Amino acid sequence: MLSNLNVVSLYLDPQIRDWVLFPITLVMILVGILRHYVVILLQSPPKKLSRAAIREQRALVHSQVLRATSTNSPVPESFYKSISQNLSQAFTAGTYLKDGPPQGDAPSTPPNPLSDPNAMDGMMAGMKTQMVMMVPQMVIMGWINFFFQGFVLIKLPFPLTLGFKSMLQRGIETPDMDVRWVSSLSWYFLNFFGLNGLYRLILGGDNAADAARDMATPFAAGVPQAPGQAQDYNKLLIAEKDNLELAEGLYSWVGKDVEQRVLRRYGKFPPSS
Amino acid sequence: MSAPNADAAAQRIYLPNIKHNSALLTVKFLSACLAGATAGILGLQNWLGFALFIASTLVTSACIYVINCKGRPAKYVPGGLWELVNPGQDNIFSFILTWTLFFGIVHVYD
Numbered sequence: 001m002l003s004n005l006n007v008v009s010l011y012l013d014p015q016i017r018d019w020v021l022f023p024i025t026l027v028m029i030l031v032g033i034l035r036h037y038v039v040i041l042l043q044s045p046p047k048k049l050s051r052a053a054i055r056e057q058r059a060l061v062h063s064q065v066l067r068a069t070s071t072n073s074p075v076p077e078s079f080y081k082s083i084s085q086n087l088s089q090a091f092t093a094g095t096y097l098k099d100g101p102p103q104g105d106a107p108s109t110p111p112n113p114l115s116d117p118n119a120m121d122g123m124m125a126g127m128k129t130q131m132v133m134m135v136p137q138m139v140i141m142g143w144i145n146f147f148f149q150g151f152v153l154i155k156l157p158f159p160l161t162l163g164f165k166s167m168l169q170r171g172i173e174t175p176d177m178d179v180r181w182v183s184s185l186s187w188y189f190l191n192f193f194g195l196n197g198l199y200r201l202i203l204g205g206d207n208a209a210d211a212a213r214d215m216a217t218p219f220a221a222g223v224p225q226a227p228g229q230a231q232d233y234n235k236l237l238i239a240e241k242d243n244l245e246l247a248e249g250l251y252s253w254v255g256k257d258v259e260q261r262v263l264r265r266y267g268k269f270p271p272s273s
Numbered sequence: 274m275s276a277p278n279a280d281a282a283a284q285r286i287y288l289p290n291i292k293h294n295s296a297l298l299t300v301k302f303l304s305a306c307l308a309g310a311t312a313g314i315l316g317l318q319n320w321l322g323f324a325l326f327i328a329s330t331l332v333t334s335a336c337i338y339v340i341n342c343k344g345r346p347a348k349y350v351p352g353g354l355w356e357l358v359n360p361g362q363d364n365i366f367s368f369i370l371t372w373t374l375f376f377g378i379v380h381v382y383d
Contacts, residue, residue: 009381017382021374069284154377157318158369187373194370197302197363205295 010152010181020148020184028191031136032199038132039208044125052098056233059096063087063240067247072254084248091241097233129208141188148184156180286351294349297337297357304333305364306371313375326360326368334358 049057066075066083073080090096150171160168160179168179168186199207263269308329312322334357338346347353360368 012382014382017378021377025374072284154373155381157313157322157372157376159319190366190370190373193366195367197305197367200363201299201302 009155012152012154016151016153020153021187024144024148024184024187025191028140028188028195029198031140032195033203035132035136036199036203036208039129042128042132050098056096056098056237059087059090060233060236060240063091063244067244070247070251073251074254076255077251077253080251080253081248084244084251088241088244091237091244094234094237096237132208137192141185144184144188151183152177152181153184153187154182156182156186291351297341297350300337301330301333301360302364302367304329305360305368309368309371310375312368312372313377314379316376316380318376322372326365330358330360 066080066087070080075083152169152172156179158180162179165179168182169177170183170185172181172183196210199210260269305326308326311329312325315325317325337357338344338354342349342357346357350356
């Protein structure tokens, strides 16, 4: 007879459904969309670099792209060798540097990241995005805790351990009630995790309304980008020249001996061992 | 004509094509949501609901495998069969959300 007590379910007023369940979901969806557009509006246009500065960045990228596929390169040998040696000489001589070839007397020091205005803008943009992410979450949690506290909202269809009771049944002081009857804060958490897919559907893949935990790691990755602009390109290009020469040693053309491979495939040539 | 090694295979991937094929993600998300709604309306609880989720994931993957990938998932999806079947964290949470929502609407409230 005691087991029957567990089967008896609570009777919940349908007004709770109308005035709490749907509004919380609706508000979270709308705030997510709002966050996405606020982040877009807050993004300042990227700083225009001078032609010389762009040229030195592009030279680095050019050499990286070239040596990325050097072991299976689609570029025939004469072209590869000539581009590679041209870049090596240019990097040694410093022709692509923003301020021209190094004078040789004063050691070039990388500009201080805190004083370089370009780097500051990068960091500020990252921090602005962080604030836009976090503030609405805090506000909604406070709103829910203030208005929708102290009553049971919904029953979870799956069981949870007792450890979750304190978090999901906050405000309801019943030690015996099943953990599956939860308060509104847990509905907030369910929405927080579950709406990401909906945002991806509405706002497209790269939206800014994703869960805040995804923003934690790009913040760490965004900060090194700022010192990247302040780095000493001379040292970078010299290091790149070494990599380039290494890649040139490993170079092999995709189309090497292609005539023999074609003939072998069509049987005009004795097969290789 | 298979590539001789992994490097060459990675070189052959064309990014705009990959972006186009990511429409499959929408299909997986919608199937997870609808599976959640189904589980909620049917009143499935505990492991039955998760079993429905797994079954729906397998059926969706089988459909995509046969209809879209024509039996060769490695050709259309980088990452092959596992990436096709794997629902991903987003879809699992969306399933749980819609499952709880519909379960609550149909079976908990009057």
